[in-house]
Amino acid sequence: MYQNKLPADPSSLILGIVALCMAIILGCCGFSIIGLILSIIGLISANKSLREYQLNPNAYLPNSRQNVSTAKVLNIIALVLNGIITFIFLGYLIVYGTFMFSSIREELNKSKTDTISYENDEYEWDQQVEEDTIYNYQDSLNQE
Incomplete structure (x- = not known):
């Protein structure tokens, strides 16, 4: 009788290796x-x-079953590592986002109060600019 490989023999092993490398490297x-x-x-x-192997063990190679079992273990390890890293990363984003949001809110509130005082000072600034023009500066140089 001719025996085949299990359908996920190479693919699940490759997915497990790639997922494990992504957890470690990226x-x-x-x-x-x-x-x-x-x-x-x-x-x-x-x-x-x-x-599928448990339903019909005679149709598949025993070596293929060992490969899929190894792939299952690799995928479980990669799942745990990637899950831990994802939760740590999400926790970091939540904490950092909270601090950033509070600092942005403080700056916005601060800028609202600054614009009110700036609007009141703007008129005085325009009067000073009219008095301190370049022509007045040149006239004062010519007078000396």
């Missing part, structure tokens, strides 16, 4: 969500293939 950059998605896809396809 986790600090915020790309852990992509690794999280890849590991979930790899885990689902590995579980499907293992169910």
Whole structure:
């Protein structure tokens, strides 16, 4: 009887390796969500293939089952790592966003009070500019 590989033999293994590499290399950059998605896809396809193997073990190679089991473990590890990194990154964004929002609100409130006082001082500034023109400066030089 001819035996085949399981459907997720190479693909779930590749997805697990890529998701694990993304967790290790690109986790600090915020790309852990992509690794999280890849590991979930790899885990689902590995579980499907293992169910198919349990239904009909004679149709598939035992070596293929071992590869899919390894892929399942890799995907679980990648899922946990990417999940932890994603929660840390989201927590950082929430805390940092809260501080940024409060500082922006303070600056906006401060600028509203500054514009009111600036509008009152603007008229006095215009009168001083009319008195201190370049022509008055040249006239004062000519008088000396």
